Amino acid sequence: MSLFEGYLSTPEAVAAFSGPAVVAAMLRFEAALAQAQAEEGLVPPAAARSIVDSCRVELFDVEKIVRDSGRAGSVAIPLIKALREAVGLFNAEAVAWTHFGSTSQDVIDTALVLVTRDALDLLDADLRRCIASLLALAEAHADTPMLARTLMQPASVTSLGFKCADWAAPLVRGQKRLQQAAADALQLQLGGGVGTLAQMGVDAPRAAAVRARVAASLGLRDGGGAWHTQRDDWVALGCALALLTGSLGKLAADLALLGQHEVGELMEPAETGRGVSTVMPHKRNPVASMVALSAAQRAPQRVAALLAGMVQQHERALGPWQAEQAEWLSLWLAALGSLRALATALPGLRVDAARMQANIDRVCAELPAETVREWFAPALVAMAGDQARQRTVALRRVAG
The missing domain is CATH 1.10.275.10 (Fumarase/aspartase (N-terminal domain))
Incomplete structure (x- = not known):
């Protein structure tokens, strides 16, 4: 490595x-x-x-x-x-x-199954931490107004709680998807x-x-038999992991954008030595988002290699199986890094509700009153808050 x-x-x-x-x-x-x-x-x-x-x-x-x-x-x-x-x-x-x-493949494949099972335990712990943190934020900020943005521009008013529940939903789905895929893939x-x-x-x-x-x-x-060159269950687990890594990347992208100085609505926690610059002491770089985004950037190539490696010759592969082993480890290392980074950062996110309101006010000041009433009314925040609470309850039930 x-x-x-x-x-x-x-x-x-x-x-x-x-x-x-x-x-x-x-x-x-x-x-x-x-x-x-x-x-x-x-x-x-x-x-x-x-x-x-x-x-x-x-x-x-x-x-x-x-x-x-x-x-x-x-x-x-x-x-x-x-x-x-x-x-x-x-x-x-x-x-x-x-x-x-x-044969050699028996011992190697089974060993990779065993260490992957251990890695799944690491993954599950950090994934649960991410989900719990997001759902706690969704509850605490169900009625905190913030801008919703489409095509990178202000669109309407929503609530931070609704956005946090929206971030949590694919992580809960990913958790269940991984559990099912693992049940099929972790075989002798x-x-x-x-x-x-x-x-x-x-x-x-x-x-x-x-x-x-x-x-x-x-x-x-x-x-009930060997799967030397029939890799569908195994690769399906890799695909489920890549999907989760993509969902984490989407969350990280939003956090990075919301943490930009010009926006300043959500910031990763600050601690000594974290996200510092070698030359600009005023900077605080979003390191957790960086790690998650780098994993999401690499996951498509890793899973594409796993899928390409399914074309294995006869009863024992020459090349595809060996490539799969290397890509498997890289995919898991990246995914676990992404999860740990966000599981560490999410509990300490700094929410600047005043800045969120100020950004809403600045947009509204530039719009006709009729548009403000239609797209930025307090009732819209209340609706988003109600949905945030409902989704949080439902997601907690599914996540267990």
Whole structure:
């Protein structure tokens, strides 16, 4: 990961998708596989114990595994080689049963599912914070007048509460969309060489029993088969994440515009060292909006690459699957950075209601009285406020 990608994400997100985290997840798969095969009588119990005991990430040189993966063409190949060497130190007979009946894509895909599940927990916490902050603002400012703007120009009067509820709505929809997509996508990958589990040397029911045991051990859904080159559920989760990132970008764009000095209606919280300029001490840059906007700028390219990567050849892809892995991590790092930035900023937004009213008054002063009565009447603010309260109640019910 580059310097310029890391600072747009969070330390927790970087750690979730780090080399040690992914390798540890791969080893969890190998341990679960050996244990399941032993329980089904495919692997000697003593061999399974040796494999499980060796599946500890601290025993492995992760940096070397990453370096060697470039030449091998897969991070699984040097890892399995190192795992067999570690197993062999304690039980030479167990080496033959290590990674038995599986394939590189099984261990890599399952590991990415596991670390993505951890990332979803990070995402859900920050998403809930964003939603809660917006709904609290919607309630507190249901009747606070502000300008609505269309085509970047003053249009009519509305309320800040209505606008906050409007910002919250796609985040609540995104939350539900991600939950559904995750329920489908977070599934075990286990198919062996060509997806049939034939390398286990048993009949289909026993192979399926092994798969079910591994899935249960890892807390994943058993999809009933391999999805080596059928990536629709997985990519759908990426698309749901990209949609949420776009919604966060829209919110960030509005915040940045409302925080401009010439507008001055909503400002990100100020704190020491945040949003400062190297040469202009009077500046306070909207850093949270910047991070969210940068994520929204990059998400379309990341998800487009995921969609393009669905065109995978036969039973194992040459190129598209490998591209998908890299884009997957970049998409998640950006999205998690966007959410954390806004989850941190939204609770402390500074609302300048006086400035909002002053901006309304300035527009009204330039308009005929009839236009002011039609488009800037107090009744319009009251209507917006009522709708803000109704939407807030409904959104709270859905968000849970």
